[in-house]
Amino acid sequence: MLGLYLKNPGEIELKEFSSSSLKEDEVKVKLIYGGICGSDIGVYKGKIGHAAYPIRPGHELLGTIIEAGKESVHQIGTKVVIQPNSFCGECDLCVEGKTNICRHKQSLGVNTDGGFSQEFVISSKYVLPIPREMADERAVLIEPLAVIVHAFKKAAITKGTSVAVVGCGTEGMLAIALAHYLGAEITAIDINEKKLEKAQRSWGITPARPQDIKDETFDVVIEAAGVKSSVEQAVDITRPGGSVVLVGLTPEANLPVVKIVRNELTLYGSIIYHFPDDFLQTLHYLKQDGFKVEPIISDIIPYQEYKRAYEAAVSGEYGKIILDFKEESHS
Numbered sequence: 001m002l003g004l005y006l007k008n009p010g011e012i013e014l015k016e017f018s019s020s021s022l023k024e025d026e027v028k029v030k031l032i033y034g035g036i037c038g039s040d041i042g043v044y045k046g047k048i049g050h051a052a053y054p055i056r057p058g059h060e061l062l063g064t065i066i067e068a069g070k071e072s073v074h075q076i077g078t079k080v081v082i083q084p085n086s087f088c089g090e091c092d093l094c095v096e097g098k099t100n101i102c103r104h105k106q107s108l109g110v111n112t113d114g115g116f117s118q119e120f121v122i123s124s125k126y127v128l129p130i131p132r133e134m135a136d137e138r139a140v141l142i143e144p145l146a147v148i149v150h151a152f153k154k155a156a157i158t159k160g161t162s163v164a165v166v167g168c169g170t171e172g173m174l175a176i177a178l179a180h181y182l183g184a185e186i187t188a189i190d191i192n193e194k195k196l197e198k199a200q201r202s203w204g205i206t207p208a209r210p211q212d213i214k215d216e217t218f219d220v221v222i223e224a225a226g227v228k229s230s231v232e233q234a235v236d237i238t239r240p241g242g243s244v245v246l247v248g249l250t251p252e253a254n255l256p257v258v259k260i261v262r263n264e265l266t267l268y269g270s271i272i273y274h275f276p277d278d279f280l281q282t283l284h285y286l287k288q289d290g291f292k293v294e295p296i297i298s299d300i301i302p303y304q305e306y307k308r309a310y311e312a313a314v315s316g317e318y319g320k321i322i323l324d325f326k327e328e329s330h331s
């Protein structure tokens with residue numbers, strides 16, 4: 001079985017792996033699509049402190065169960081997506097339902113082997129069946145979209161809420177897509193004019209470069225750039241009484257504490273999602289025809305051309321790049 005293998009930062013290759021046997025609660029999944037995520041790029045570039053090498057990358061995974069252990073709750077032939085962050089279920093945070101910040105969390109493709117391979121094995125507790133009729137190109141977006149669904153639970157976004165999305169990478173674009181579906185008035189901020197144009201064309205947002213925002217403020221600001229200046233701007237453009245939801249990861253930023261206190265701003269950190277709740281909510285959105293996500297995916301590339309796919313993803317010029325593991329595409 002072939003899979004990607006990241007020996008050290010920057011050293012990626014396609015390698016033969018031996019197929020592992022199943023524990024009773026595990027399933028073997030034959031991959032259909034794997035989405036390349038910002039964190040895959042971080043691991044590839046050696047920029048994630050807790051990453052372990054060598055590692056098989058990949059955590060945005062859609063596939064079909066081809067083998068199931070005796071205790072698996074899911075059957076062979078079921079199409080599934082993966083929840084790629086393990087949780088112990090026993091620590092104080094898990095007991096409180098905060099499995100996303102479990103004290104013993106491990107993340108596929110970051111500090112434990114991921115799923116960019118023809119097949120991989122995982123505990124059946126981390127798979128979610130998806131309806132047969134859902135297009136693979138929508139289903140593969142469940143994991144990255146669940147990050148946004150979770151973030152949106154922090155601050156109320158409904159019809160007419162003024163929302164600024166700072167950063168138009170994949171997570172930013174997904175935030176725009178969801179805010180659009182919920183009827184918000186959206187301003188998107190980015191330095192990349194092509195991404196702004198795409199967001200405007202796709203969801204009718206008001207495009208702005210960072211310097212274009214002068215005195216305007218917003219009820220809710222979603223920070224999805226993960227850049228120091230973007231975090232600072234996000235706080236700066238929040239309306240008194242409003243909320244900032246921080247989704248991007250940047251080591252530090254300067255915060256105007258007096259302004260935050262006097263204006264009663266609320267800052268939320270939001271990391272990944274609760275499983276299965278946020279995945280089920282995401283699945284619900286993806287089932288709606290009016291929920292437009294087609295513009296998110298920029299390219300679908302056969303996994304044998306992983307170098308080209310990684311180059312495109314690393315460039316930052318595109319939306320989501322998907323690796324295609326379907327056999328029929330490469331025969």
Ligand SMILES: [Zn+2]
Binds near residue numbers: 144
């Ligand atoms: Zn991801």
Ligand SMILES: [Zn+2]
Binds near residue numbers: 092102103
């Ligand atoms: Zn735990």
